[in-house]
Structures are given as structure tokens and as C-alpha cells.
Amino acid sequence: MNCLRLLRPISCRPSFNFTSVKYVSQHPLKYLDKQEKWQEKDGLSKNWQLIYKAPMGNALNYAVAYLTTSTAIVAASTLYYTAFVFDVNTMNDPVIIGESLVIANNAPECLIYLGSFVLLHVAVKVLISKFVVRMYQKGDEYVAIFRGHWINSIVKHKFHLNEFKKLNPTFVVSWGDARFQLGKKHGILLDTYFRTPEYFNYLMYKKKNE
CATH class of the missing domain: 2.30.29 (PH-domain like)
Structure with missing residues (x-):
């Protein structure tokens, strides 16, 4: 009985070593393929x-496209609103899209929202670029x-x-x-x-x- 106890851990060693070598060797093979x-x-x-x-190569790929597109659209909209829509006389009136959709209580608040959106997206894009x-x-x-x-x-x-x-x-x-x-x-x-x-x-x- 004592002999069998001594032999038991020895018989388990080959399978353990084989498994470890197989696991380690698979990692660089993914690069070679x-x-x-x-x-x-x-x-x-x-x-x-x-x-x-x-990791996440595809996710980063599409994230960059989304960030670039959305930032460009919102930045262009902000410039257009500031140059052609913003009016000092009505700056405290609610900003409305369409007939009844209120997106901000007043013009300064709307500009803050748009500016924050652009800054956030630019910060994330800079992070991804690194x-x-x-x-x-x-x-x-x-x-x-x-x-x-x-x-x-x-x-x-x-x-x-x-x-x-x-x-x-x-x-x-x-x-x-x-x-x-x-x-x-x-x-x-x-x-x-x-x-x-x-x-x-x-x-x-x-x-x-x-």
C-alpha cells in the first residue's frame, strides 16, 4: 500500500507537464497563423x-469611425448654430427643434451641451489614438x-x-x-x-x- 502511495504522484506528473507545455506553446502559434x-x-x-x-481590434476600428463622424457633425452644427441661429435678443428663450421638441432651456445651455459633447468625444478619440x-x-x-x-x-x-x-x-x-x-x-x-x-x-x- 505504501508503495502505491509513492507511485501515485509520479504517475500524475507527465500529464501535468504535457498540459502546461501545450498551453504555453499555443499562445505564440496564434501570432504565426x-x-x-x-x-x-x-x-x-x-x-x-x-x-x-x-484585443478588441474590431471594436476600436468602429469606435474611431463613430467618434470621428459624430464629432465632426456636432462640431459643424455648433458652428452653424453660433454663426447663423444664435441671437442675443432671444438667447434666454428655449431652444426648440421642429414644433415642440425642447432640447435646452436657453441658447447658452444648448452651446454648453454641444461643446461638452465635442470635448468628451475628442478626449476619448485622443485616448484611443494612443x-x-x-x-x-x-x-x-x-x-x-x-x-x-x-x-x-x-x-x-x-x-x-x-x-x-x-x-x-x-x-x-x-x-x-x-x-x-x-x-x-x-x-x-x-x-x-x-x-x-x-x-x-x-x-x-x-x-x-x-
Whole structure:
């Protein structure tokens, strides 16, 4: 009976090790499967290796299009209202759309609503513009891919390994500790979405694991 107790944990070890290796090895394979697709989409040669891919790519893509469109429409409406509709003599009258739809108690209140809407959307858009959606590596050269101003548009930013460093946390966003300097541009990176932890460690500490 004592012999069986000693052998029991030994018999469980192979299956545990096999499961762990399988789980770890699947993560970089997801990058290899789609690397060529993203290289072509981002206009990069096969010499550039995909090392980072952020989540919610499609959601960010459509969010940028919505923010750009809505901000432009509301900003244009605000300018039109200020230039052609606003009247000092009737500024305290309710602002009405159509025959009976009251959208503000007076003109200044309406301008405050519209201005707040534009400022909020611009702030969110600036935040999204700093979110790195993909990153490539070629030796010590890197390319970070950011969202552009319209759907499916991107902005490519190149930087060197020595230009990467972690920025101090900020109270503006909840993930302030994920802010990094990528040369002349700041970006938001989530370390759990690197191809493997080694790629992030190499960027941070400029030292390859031996």
C-alpha cells in the first residue's frame, strides 16, 4: 500500500507537464497563423515579425469611425448654430427643434451641451489614438500600429529599442501604468498581449534571456 502511495504522484506528473507545455506553446502559434495577413494589411515586409496584438481590434476600428463622424457633425452644427441661429435678443428663450421638441432651456445651455459633447468625444478619440493595436520587430527596430481617423485606417510609427521606456503612472486613465514612450510618441501597451513575455522583457530591460 505504501508503495502505491509513492507511485501515485509520479504517475500524475507527465500529464501535468504535457498540459502546461501545450498551453504555453499555443499562445505564440496564434501570432504565426495570422502574421502574414497582418503584415500585408499593415504594408510591412515579411522581415517584420509580429510580436504584439491588442484585443478588441474590431471594436476600436468602429469606435474611431463613430467618434470621428459624430464629432465632426456636432462640431459643424455648433458652428452653424453660433454663426447663423444664435441671437442675443432671444438667447434666454428655449431652444426648440421642429414644433415642440425642447432640447435646452436657453441658447447658452444648448452651446454648453454641444461643446461638452465635442470635448468628451475628442478626449476619448485622443485616448484611443494612443492605444497600440499591433507591434512588429526587426532586430532592434520596431513599428507600432495605431488607429487612424477613419475605419480601417492606421498610423505607423517607427522607433528604436533604446527609445522605448516606461512612463510614470497617471490618474487620467485607470491603466496609467501601461503608458510607454515609443520614441517621439506615447503609447498604451498591455504586457499580457505580447507574443511571449520575452519580447516585452527585451523591450523593457534591453537584455535577451539566456
